[in-house]
Amino acid sequence: MDIQQYIQSGIIESYVMGLASDDEIIEVEKLALEQPEVQQAIDDYSELLEQQAFQNAVAPPPGVKERLMAAIREDDSAGSGAIAFSAHSSASVVTPAMLPEQEISSSSATIVPISTKQSSYKLWQYVAAASIILFVCSAAYNVYLYNEYSEKSQQYISLLNERTTLQASNNIYQTTIKQLQSANDMMADPAMAKVKMDGQKNKQDAALVLWDTRTKDVYLVANKLPSPAQGKQYQLWAIVDGKPVDAGMLDANCNSVCKMKNIPKAEAFAITLEKLGGNPGPTMTELYVMGKI
Amino acid sequence: MNSIQTYSEAELVTLLQQRHQEAFSYLYDNYSSALYTIILNIVPDKEMANDVLQEVFIKIWKQIESYDKTKGRLFTWMLNIARNSGIDMVRSKNYQKAKQNHELTENVYEAGGSIENNTDTIGLRKLVYTLKEDYRVLVELSYFEGYTQDEIAKMLSIPLGTVKTRLRAALIQLKKVIKP
Numbered sequence: 001m002d003i004q005q006y007i008q009s010g011i012i013e014s015y016v017m018g019l020a021s022d023d024e025i026i027e028v029e030k031l032a033l034e035q036p037e038v039q040q041a042i043d044d045y046s047e048l049l050e051q052q053a054f055q056n057a058v059a060p061p062p063g064v065k066e067r068l069m070a071a072i073r074e075d076d077s078a079g080s081g082a083i084a085f086s087a088h089s090s091a092s093v094v095t096p097a098m099l100p101e102q103e104i105s106s107s108s109a110t111i112v113p114i115s116t117k118q119s120s121y122k123l124w125q126y127v128a129a130a131s132i133i134l135f136v137c138s139a140a141y142n143v144y145l146y147n148e149y150s151e152k153s154q155q156y157i158s159l160l161n162e163r164t165t166l167q168a169s170n171n172i173y174q175t176t177i178k179q180l181q182s183a184n185d186m187m188a189d190p191a192m193a194k195v196k197m198d199g200q201k202n203k204q205d206a207a208l209v210l211w212d213t214r215t216k217d218v219y220l221v222a223n224k225l226p227s228p229a230q231g232k233q234y235q236l237w238a239i240v241d242g243k244p245v246d247a248g249m250l251d252a253n254c255n256s257v258c259k260m261k262n263i264p265k266a267e268a269f270a271i272t273l274e275k276l277g278g279n280p281g282p283t284m285t286e287l288y289v290m291g292k293i
Numbered sequence: 294m295n296s297i298q299t300y301s302e303a304e305l306v307t308l309l310q311q312r313h314q315e316a317f318s319y320l321y322d323n324y325s326s327a328l329y330t331i332i333l334n335i336v337p338d339k340e341m342a343n344d345v346l347q348e349v350f351i352k353i354w355k356q357i358e359s360y361d362k363t364k365g366r367l368f369t370w371m372l373n374i375a376r377n378s379g380i381d382m383v384r385s386k387n388y389q390k391a392k393q394n395h396e397l398t399e400n401v402y403e404a405g406g407s408i409e410n411n412t413d414t415i416g417l418r419k420l421v422y423t424l425k426e427d428y429r430v431l432v433e434l435s436y437f438e439g440y441t442q443d444e445i446a447k448m449l450s451i452p453l454g455t456v457k458t459r460l461r462a463a464l465i466q467l468k469k470v471i472k473p
Binding site: 008009010011013014016017018019021029042043045046047048049050052053054056057058059060061063064065067068069071072073075 | 376
Protein backbone atom coordinates (compact mmCIF):
# COMPACT_ATOMS: atom_id res chain seq x y z
CA MET A 1 0.00 0.00 0.00
CA ASP A 2 1.30 3.44 -0.95
CA ILE A 3 1.08 5.25 2.38
CA GLN A 4 1.21 8.73 0.87
CA GLN A 5 -1.63 7.88 -1.46
CA TYR A 6 -3.55 6.52 1.53
CA ILE A 7 -2.92 9.67 3.55
CA GLN A 8 -4.08 11.85 0.67
CA SER A 9 -7.20 9.81 -0.01
CA GLY A 10 -9.24 11.84 2.42
CA ILE A 11 -9.48 8.99 4.95
CA ILE A 12 -7.46 10.97 7.53
CA GLU A 13 -9.83 13.96 7.32
CA SER A 14 -12.78 11.62 7.46
CA TYR A 15 -11.35 9.95 10.56
CA VAL A 16 -10.45 13.17 12.39
CA MET A 17 -13.87 14.70 11.68
CA GLY A 18 -15.61 11.61 12.96
CA LEU A 19 -17.07 10.68 9.60
CA ALA A 20 -15.24 7.40 9.12
CA SER A 21 -17.05 4.06 9.38
CA ASP A 22 -16.14 1.60 12.13
CA ASP A 23 -14.03 -0.49 9.71
CA GLU A 24 -12.19 2.62 8.54
CA ILE A 25 -11.53 3.72 12.14
CA ILE A 26 -9.98 0.36 13.00
CA GLU A 27 -7.90 0.52 9.83
CA VAL A 28 -6.66 4.08 10.45
CA GLU A 29 -5.83 3.45 14.10
CA LYS A 30 -3.97 0.28 13.20
CA LEU A 31 -1.98 2.07 10.50
CA ALA A 32 -1.30 5.04 12.77
CA LEU A 33 0.47 2.74 15.19
CA GLU A 34 2.52 1.20 12.41
CA GLN A 35 3.18 4.24 10.25
CA PRO A 36 4.37 7.47 11.91
CA GLU A 37 3.33 9.40 8.77
CA VAL A 38 -0.25 8.38 9.31
CA GLN A 39 -0.16 9.48 12.97
CA GLN A 40 1.54 12.69 11.88
CA ALA A 41 -1.17 13.35 9.29
CA ILE A 42 -3.84 12.76 11.94
CA ASP A 43 -2.11 15.14 14.35
CA ASP A 44 -1.60 17.77 11.65
CA TYR A 45 -5.20 17.76 10.55
CA SER A 46 -6.44 17.74 14.16
CA GLU A 47 -4.33 20.79 14.87
CA LEU A 48 -5.50 22.48 11.70
CA LEU A 49 -9.14 21.90 12.59
CA GLU A 50 -8.42 23.10 16.13
CA GLN A 51 -6.83 26.29 14.88
CA GLN A 52 -9.72 26.88 12.53
CA ALA A 53 -12.20 26.37 15.39
CA PHE A 54 -10.64 29.24 17.31
CA GLN A 55 -10.71 31.62 14.34
CA ASN A 56 -13.52 34.14 14.83
CA ALA A 57 -15.04 31.90 17.47
CA VAL A 58 -18.25 33.15 19.10
CA ALA A 59 -18.13 33.49 22.88
CA PRO A 60 -21.09 31.97 24.74
CA PRO A 61 -23.14 34.18 27.08
CA PRO A 62 -21.59 34.55 30.57
CA GLY A 63 -24.50 32.90 32.41
CA VAL A 64 -23.62 29.49 30.97
CA LYS A 65 -20.38 29.21 32.91
CA GLU A 66 -22.01 30.28 36.17
CA ARG A 67 -24.63 27.56 35.88
CA LEU A 68 -22.02 25.06 34.81
CA MET A 69 -19.63 25.75 37.71
CA ALA A 70 -22.55 25.57 40.14
CA ALA A 71 -23.56 22.21 38.69
CA ILE A 72 -19.97 20.92 38.92
CA ARG A 73 -19.73 22.07 42.53
CA GLU A 74 -22.99 20.38 43.38
CA ASP A 75 -21.79 17.19 41.77
CA ASP A 76 -18.59 17.43 43.80
CA SER A 77 -20.35 17.97 47.13
CA ALA A 78 -22.83 15.21 46.33
CA GLY A 79 -19.81 12.96 46.01
CA SER A 80 -21.33 10.77 43.32
CA GLY A 81 -20.37 10.62 39.71
CA ALA A 82 -23.90 11.12 38.54
CA ILE A 83 -24.93 14.66 37.75
CA ALA A 84 -28.64 15.19 37.50
CA PHE A 85 -28.15 17.93 35.03
CA SER A 86 -30.71 19.90 33.18
CA ALA A 87 -29.85 23.33 31.88
CA HIS A 88 -33.09 24.88 33.03
CA SER A 89 -33.45 23.19 36.39
CA SER A 90 -29.84 23.93 37.28
CA ALA A 91 -30.42 27.61 36.66
CA SER A 92 -32.65 27.75 39.69
CA VAL A 93 -29.96 26.08 41.77
CA VAL A 94 -27.52 28.94 41.30
CA THR A 95 -27.51 31.23 44.27
CA PRO A 96 -25.16 34.18 44.81
CA ALA A 97 -23.43 32.28 47.60
CA MET A 98 -22.38 29.60 45.13
CA LEU A 99 -20.76 32.05 42.76
CA PRO A 100 -17.18 33.28 43.04
CA GLU A 101 -16.59 36.85 44.26
CA GLN A 102 -16.17 38.26 40.79
CA GLU A 103 -19.42 36.81 39.60
CA ILE A 104 -21.24 38.35 42.52
CA SER A 105 -19.86 41.80 41.89
CA SER A 106 -20.52 41.59 38.19
CA SER A 107 -24.02 40.30 38.72
CA SER A 108 -24.77 42.98 41.28
CA ALA A 109 -23.40 45.55 38.84
CA THR A 110 -25.94 44.46 36.28
CA ILE A 111 -28.67 44.94 38.83
CA VAL A 112 -28.04 48.70 38.94
CA PRO A 113 -29.74 49.59 35.64
CA ILE A 114 -32.58 47.27 36.47
CA SER A 115 -33.13 48.97 39.81
CA THR A 116 -33.20 52.42 38.17
CA LYS A 117 -35.79 51.06 35.81
CA GLN A 118 -37.68 49.81 38.82
CA SER A 119 -37.43 53.18 40.52
CA SER A 120 -38.85 54.99 37.50
CA TYR A 121 -41.54 52.35 37.44
CA LYS A 122 -42.08 52.99 41.14
CA LEU A 123 -42.31 56.73 40.46
CA TRP A 124 -45.12 56.05 38.04
CA GLN A 125 -46.74 53.88 40.66
CA TYR A 126 -46.63 56.79 43.09
CA VAL A 127 -47.99 59.20 40.49
CA ALA A 128 -50.80 56.79 39.69
CA ALA A 129 -51.55 56.29 43.39
CA ALA A 130 -51.56 60.06 43.96
CA SER A 131 -53.96 60.60 41.06
CA ILE A 132 -56.28 57.93 42.37
CA ILE A 133 -56.25 59.50 45.86
CA LEU A 134 -56.92 62.93 44.37
CA PHE A 135 -59.76 61.55 42.31
CA VAL A 136 -61.33 59.83 45.33
CA CYS A 137 -61.00 63.02 47.42
CA SER A 138 -62.49 65.13 44.67
CA ALA A 139 -65.37 62.68 44.23
CA ALA A 140 -66.03 62.68 47.98
CA TYR A 141 -65.95 66.47 48.06
CA ASN A 142 -68.38 66.57 45.13
CA VAL A 143 -70.78 64.28 46.99
CA TYR A 144 -70.46 66.50 50.06
CA LEU A 145 -71.15 69.63 47.99
CA TYR A 146 -74.13 68.01 46.30
CA ASN A 147 -75.63 67.04 49.67
CA GLU A 148 -75.03 70.54 50.93
CA TYR A 149 -76.68 71.96 47.81
CA SER A 150 -79.81 69.80 48.10
CA GLU A 151 -80.11 70.62 51.78
CA LYS A 152 -79.82 74.34 51.11
CA SER A 153 -82.28 74.28 48.25
CA GLN A 154 -84.79 72.45 50.46
CA GLN A 155 -84.23 75.04 53.14
CA TYR A 156 -84.74 77.73 50.53
CA ILE A 157 -88.04 76.19 49.39
CA SER A 158 -89.33 75.93 52.97
CA LEU A 159 -88.26 79.51 53.61
CA LEU A 160 -90.13 80.55 50.50
CA ASN A 161 -93.24 78.73 51.72
CA GLU A 162 -92.88 80.29 55.14
CA ARG A 163 -92.61 83.69 53.55
CA THR A 164 -95.76 83.10 51.51
CA THR A 165 -97.60 81.93 54.63
CA LEU A 166 -96.40 84.94 56.55
CA GLN A 167 -97.45 87.24 53.77
CA ALA A 168 -100.86 85.64 53.64
CA SER A 169 -101.40 85.96 57.34
CA ASN A 170 -100.04 89.46 57.13
CA ASN A 171 -102.71 90.22 54.53
CA ILE A 172 -105.31 88.78 56.85
CA TYR A 173 -104.09 90.93 59.72
CA GLN A 174 -104.02 93.99 57.52
CA THR A 175 -107.62 93.35 56.45
CA THR A 176 -108.64 92.81 60.05
CA ILE A 177 -106.86 96.00 61.09
CA LYS A 178 -108.57 97.92 58.29
CA GLN A 179 -111.94 96.55 59.36
CA LEU A 180 -111.25 97.43 62.96
CA GLN A 181 -110.05 100.83 61.92
CA SER A 182 -113.17 101.49 59.88
CA ALA A 183 -115.27 100.22 62.78
CA ASN A 184 -113.38 102.51 65.08
CA ASP A 185 -113.93 105.37 62.65
CA MET A 186 -117.61 104.58 62.55
CA MET A 187 -117.78 104.50 66.32
CA ALA A 188 -116.07 107.82 66.54
CA ASP A 189 -118.27 109.37 63.85
CA PRO A 190 -120.85 111.71 65.50
CA ALA A 191 -123.22 111.29 62.52
CA MET A 192 -123.35 107.58 63.20
CA ALA A 193 -126.34 106.63 65.34
CA LYS A 194 -125.57 103.84 67.78
CA VAL A 195 -128.37 101.54 68.68
CA LYS A 196 -127.52 99.21 71.51
CA MET A 197 -129.55 96.01 71.49
CA ASP A 198 -129.96 94.14 74.77
CA GLY A 199 -130.45 90.45 75.30
CA GLN A 200 -134.05 89.29 75.28
CA LYS A 201 -133.48 85.57 75.70
CA ASN A 202 -130.30 85.73 77.69
CA LYS A 203 -129.04 88.70 79.66
CA GLN A 204 -125.46 88.45 78.42
CA ASP A 205 -126.47 88.66 74.73
CA ALA A 206 -125.89 92.03 73.08
CA ALA A 207 -125.40 93.64 69.69
CA LEU A 208 -124.83 97.09 68.29
CA VAL A 209 -126.32 98.70 65.21
CA LEU A 210 -124.53 101.62 63.64
CA TRP A 211 -126.86 103.64 61.48
CA ASP A 212 -125.43 106.31 59.26
CA THR A 213 -127.86 109.16 59.48
CA ARG A 214 -126.60 110.66 56.23
CA THR A 215 -126.53 107.59 53.93
CA LYS A 216 -128.98 105.48 55.95
CA ASP A 217 -126.54 102.57 55.72
CA VAL A 218 -126.83 100.05 58.54
CA TYR A 219 -123.84 98.31 60.14
CA LEU A 220 -124.02 95.55 62.71
CA VAL A 221 -121.53 94.57 65.36
CA ALA A 222 -122.79 91.23 66.63
CA ASN A 223 -119.89 89.85 68.56
CA LYS A 224 -121.80 89.10 71.71
CA LEU A 225 -124.29 86.67 70.27
CA PRO A 226 -124.00 82.88 70.74
CA SER A 227 -122.84 80.92 67.70
CA PRO A 228 -125.89 80.03 65.58
CA ALA A 229 -127.00 76.39 65.49
CA GLN A 230 -126.38 74.30 62.37
CA GLY A 231 -128.63 75.46 59.50
CA LYS A 232 -129.55 78.66 61.31
CA GLN A 233 -128.58 82.29 60.67
CA TYR A 234 -129.17 85.57 62.51
CA GLN A 235 -131.49 88.06 60.75
CA LEU A 236 -131.61 91.81 61.49
CA TRP A 237 -134.97 93.51 61.54
CA ALA A 238 -135.73 97.23 61.45
CA ILE A 239 -138.97 98.23 63.15
CA VAL A 240 -140.61 100.76 60.92
CA ASP A 241 -143.98 102.11 62.02
CA GLY A 242 -144.36 99.18 64.41
CA LYS A 243 -143.68 96.58 61.70
CA PRO A 244 -140.52 94.54 61.19
CA VAL A 245 -138.62 95.11 57.97
CA ASP A 246 -135.82 92.79 56.83
CA ALA A 247 -132.50 94.53 57.28
CA GLY A 248 -130.31 91.67 56.04
CA MET A 249 -128.73 88.40 57.10
CA LEU A 250 -125.71 88.31 59.35
CA ASP A 251 -122.85 86.72 57.41
CA ALA A 252 -121.28 83.98 59.57
CA ASN A 253 -117.84 84.98 58.25
CA CYS A 254 -118.22 88.58 59.38
CA ASN A 255 -116.68 88.93 62.79
CA SER A 256 -116.47 92.69 63.24
CA VAL A 257 -118.55 95.41 61.60
CA CYS A 258 -120.91 93.91 59.03
CA LYS A 259 -122.62 96.01 56.45
CA MET A 260 -126.38 95.36 56.36
CA LYS A 261 -129.20 96.72 54.19
CA ASN A 262 -129.94 100.40 53.73
CA ILE A 263 -132.80 101.40 56.00
CA PRO A 264 -134.16 104.91 55.40
CA LYS A 265 -136.23 105.01 58.53
CA ALA A 266 -136.61 102.96 61.69
CA GLU A 267 -137.65 103.19 65.33
CA ALA A 268 -135.91 100.12 66.65
CA PHE A 269 -133.74 97.16 65.58
CA ALA A 270 -134.00 93.49 66.53
CA ILE A 271 -132.22 90.21 65.74
CA THR A 272 -133.92 86.83 65.49
CA LEU A 273 -132.45 83.42 64.68
CA GLU A 274 -133.97 82.16 61.44
CA LYS A 275 -133.26 79.44 58.89
CA LEU A 276 -130.40 79.97 56.46
CA GLY A 277 -131.22 82.76 54.03
CA GLY A 278 -133.80 84.24 56.40
CA ASN A 279 -137.59 84.52 56.56
CA PRO A 280 -139.96 87.19 55.30
CA GLY A 281 -141.15 87.78 58.86
CA PRO A 282 -139.38 87.34 62.20
CA THR A 283 -139.96 84.32 64.43
CA MET A 284 -140.72 86.06 67.68
CA THR A 285 -139.84 83.07 69.84
CA GLU A 286 -136.33 83.32 68.50
CA LEU A 287 -135.81 86.99 69.33
CA TYR A 288 -132.34 87.36 70.73
CA VAL A 289 -131.66 91.08 71.08
CA MET A 290 -133.59 94.28 70.56
CA GLY A 291 -132.93 98.03 71.03
CA LYS A 292 -134.72 101.28 70.38
CA ILE A 293 -133.18 104.28 68.67
CA MET B 294 -5.15 29.25 21.20
CA ASN B 295 -2.10 28.79 23.34
CA SER B 296 -1.83 32.48 24.21
CA ILE B 297 -2.63 31.88 27.90
CA GLN B 298 -0.43 28.90 28.63
CA THR B 299 -1.23 28.23 32.24
CA TYR B 300 -1.56 24.50 31.71
CA SER B 301 -0.23 22.25 28.99
CA GLU B 302 -2.83 19.97 27.47
CA ALA B 303 -1.40 16.98 29.32
CA GLU B 304 -1.42 18.85 32.65
CA LEU B 305 -4.93 19.98 32.03
CA VAL B 306 -6.14 16.46 31.31
CA THR B 307 -4.45 15.14 34.45
CA LEU B 308 -5.95 17.89 36.63
CA LEU B 309 -9.39 17.35 35.12
CA GLN B 310 -9.15 13.64 35.77
CA GLN B 311 -8.33 14.56 39.38
CA ARG B 312 -11.51 16.70 39.35
CA HIS B 313 -9.87 20.07 39.77
CA GLN B 314 -12.53 22.74 39.46
CA GLU B 315 -9.96 25.45 38.62
CA ALA B 316 -8.76 23.30 35.74
CA PHE B 317 -12.33 22.91 34.57
CA SER B 318 -12.82 26.67 34.79
CA TYR B 319 -9.64 27.11 32.75
CA LEU B 320 -10.85 24.53 30.24
CA TYR B 321 -14.12 26.40 29.85
CA ASP B 322 -12.43 29.77 29.51
CA ASN B 323 -10.14 28.49 26.80
CA TYR B 324 -12.35 26.15 24.80
CA SER B 325 -15.97 27.24 25.27
CA SER B 326 -16.06 29.73 22.41
CA ALA B 327 -14.56 27.29 19.89
CA LEU B 328 -17.01 24.58 20.98
CA TYR B 329 -19.89 27.07 21.10
CA THR B 330 -19.14 28.05 17.50
CA ILE B 331 -19.36 24.48 16.22
CA ILE B 332 -22.59 24.00 18.22
CA LEU B 333 -24.05 27.15 16.65
CA ASN B 334 -23.11 25.70 13.25
CA ILE B 335 -25.43 22.80 14.05
CA VAL B 336 -28.03 24.34 16.42
CA PRO B 337 -28.90 27.81 15.15
CA ASP B 338 -31.15 28.70 18.11
CA LYS B 339 -28.92 30.47 20.66
CA GLU B 340 -30.92 29.44 23.73
CA MET B 341 -30.72 25.81 22.70
CA ALA B 342 -27.09 26.15 21.73
CA ASN B 343 -26.44 27.42 25.28
CA ASP B 344 -28.10 24.32 26.66
CA VAL B 345 -26.04 22.10 24.38
CA LEU B 346 -22.84 23.85 25.43
CA GLN B 347 -23.60 23.17 29.09
CA GLU B 348 -24.42 19.59 28.31
CA VAL B 349 -21.13 19.23 26.41
CA PHE B 350 -19.06 20.52 29.31
CA ILE B 351 -20.91 18.31 31.77
CA LYS B 352 -20.13 15.36 29.52
CA ILE B 353 -16.48 16.40 29.37
CA TRP B 354 -16.41 16.66 33.17
CA LYS B 355 -18.05 13.26 33.61
CA GLN B 356 -16.21 11.44 30.84
CA ILE B 357 -12.74 12.94 31.13
CA GLU B 358 -11.48 9.68 32.60
CA SER B 359 -12.44 7.86 29.44
CA TYR B 360 -10.40 10.28 27.31
CA ASP B 361 -7.34 8.49 25.89
CA LYS B 362 -4.69 10.97 24.80
CA THR B 363 -2.97 8.36 22.66
CA LYS B 364 -6.04 8.34 20.41
CA GLY B 365 -6.03 12.02 19.65
CA ARG B 366 -5.91 15.56 20.85
CA LEU B 367 -8.14 16.76 23.71
CA PHE B 368 -9.80 19.33 21.49
CA THR B 369 -10.60 16.76 18.80
CA TRP B 370 -12.27 14.63 21.46
CA MET B 371 -14.24 17.58 22.81
CA LEU B 372 -15.12 18.75 19.30
CA ASN B 373 -16.68 15.38 18.53
CA ILE B 374 -18.68 15.49 21.79
CA ALA B 375 -19.92 18.96 20.85
CA ARG B 376 -20.82 17.95 17.31
CA ASN B 377 -22.66 14.80 18.44
CA SER B 378 -24.52 16.67 21.21
CA GLY B 379 -25.57 19.33 18.74
CA ILE B 380 -26.86 16.75 16.27
CA ASP B 381 -28.68 14.92 19.08
CA MET B 382 -30.36 18.18 20.05
CA VAL B 383 -31.45 18.96 16.51
CA ARG B 384 -32.92 15.47 16.19
CA SER B 385 -34.77 15.65 19.53
CA LYS B 386 -38.54 16.02 19.62
CA ASN B 387 -38.28 19.20 21.69
CA TYR B 388 -36.13 20.84 19.09
CA GLN B 389 -38.42 19.87 16.21
CA LYS B 390 -41.40 21.24 18.12
CA ALA B 391 -39.63 24.49 18.97
CA LYS B 392 -38.44 24.82 15.38
CA GLN B 393 -41.99 24.46 14.11
CA ASN B 394 -43.19 27.12 16.53
CA HIS B 395 -40.34 29.32 15.55
CA GLU B 396 -41.07 28.93 11.85
CA LEU B 397 -44.69 29.80 12.57
CA THR B 398 -43.76 33.02 14.30
CA GLU B 399 -41.24 33.76 11.59
CA ASN B 400 -43.99 33.45 9.01
CA VAL B 401 -46.31 35.66 11.01
CA TYR B 402 -43.84 38.45 11.56
CA GLU B 403 -41.78 37.91 8.41
CA ALA B 404 -38.77 38.71 10.55
CA GLY B 405 -35.45 37.17 9.61
CA GLY B 406 -33.65 35.21 12.32
CA SER B 407 -34.30 37.38 15.33
CA ILE B 408 -32.95 34.77 17.74
CA GLU B 409 -31.42 32.48 15.18
CA ASN B 410 -27.82 32.87 14.43
CA ASN B 411 -26.87 32.86 10.81
CA THR B 412 -25.11 29.48 10.81
CA ASP B 413 -23.56 30.01 7.42
CA THR B 414 -21.44 32.99 8.35
CA ILE B 415 -19.36 31.61 11.22
CA GLY B 416 -16.96 28.81 11.94
CA LEU B 417 -16.29 25.80 9.80
CA ARG B 418 -19.66 25.95 8.09
CA LYS B 419 -18.72 29.28 6.55
CA LEU B 420 -15.82 27.50 4.81
CA VAL B 421 -18.03 24.60 3.77
CA TYR B 422 -20.18 27.13 1.96
CA THR B 423 -17.28 28.02 -0.29
CA LEU B 424 -17.17 24.43 -1.62
CA LYS B 425 -18.88 23.51 -4.86
CA GLU B 426 -22.48 22.40 -4.51
CA ASP B 427 -21.91 18.61 -4.78
CA TYR B 428 -19.28 18.73 -2.05
CA ARG B 429 -21.12 21.20 0.15
CA VAL B 430 -24.26 19.05 0.32
CA LEU B 431 -22.29 15.98 1.35
CA VAL B 432 -20.34 17.76 4.10
CA GLU B 433 -23.49 19.43 5.39
CA LEU B 434 -25.48 16.21 5.53
CA SER B 435 -22.71 14.13 7.07
CA TYR B 436 -20.79 16.51 9.33
CA PHE B 437 -23.40 19.07 10.42
CA GLU B 438 -26.56 16.97 10.21
CA GLY B 439 -25.09 13.60 11.17
CA TYR B 440 -26.48 11.40 8.43
CA THR B 441 -24.64 8.17 7.66
CA GLN B 442 -23.28 7.62 4.18
CA ASP B 443 -25.97 4.96 3.63
CA GLU B 444 -28.69 7.47 4.50
CA ILE B 445 -27.15 10.10 2.26
CA ALA B 446 -26.94 7.66 -0.65
CA LYS B 447 -30.66 6.96 -0.25
CA MET B 448 -31.60 10.62 0.21
CA LEU B 449 -29.70 11.77 -2.85
CA SER B 450 -30.34 8.57 -4.89
CA ILE B 451 -26.67 8.09 -5.67
CA PRO B 452 -24.58 4.93 -5.11
CA LEU B 453 -22.93 4.53 -1.70
CA GLY B 454 -19.52 4.26 -3.37
CA THR B 455 -20.03 7.63 -5.04
CA VAL B 456 -21.01 9.18 -1.70
CA LYS B 457 -17.87 7.77 -0.12
CA THR B 458 -15.41 8.97 -2.76
CA ARG B 459 -17.13 12.30 -3.26
CA LEU B 460 -17.19 13.00 0.49
CA ARG B 461 -13.48 12.24 0.74
CA ALA B 462 -12.81 14.59 -2.17
CA ALA B 463 -14.94 17.21 -0.45
CA LEU B 464 -12.96 16.85 2.78
CA ILE B 465 -9.65 17.20 0.92
CA GLN B 466 -11.03 20.34 -0.72
CA LEU B 467 -12.18 21.63 2.68
CA LYS B 468 -8.74 21.07 4.15
CA LYS B 469 -7.29 23.26 1.41
CA VAL B 470 -9.78 26.00 2.25
CA ILE B 471 -8.98 25.73 5.96
CA LYS B 472 -5.25 26.06 5.39
CA PRO B 473 -4.21 29.42 6.76
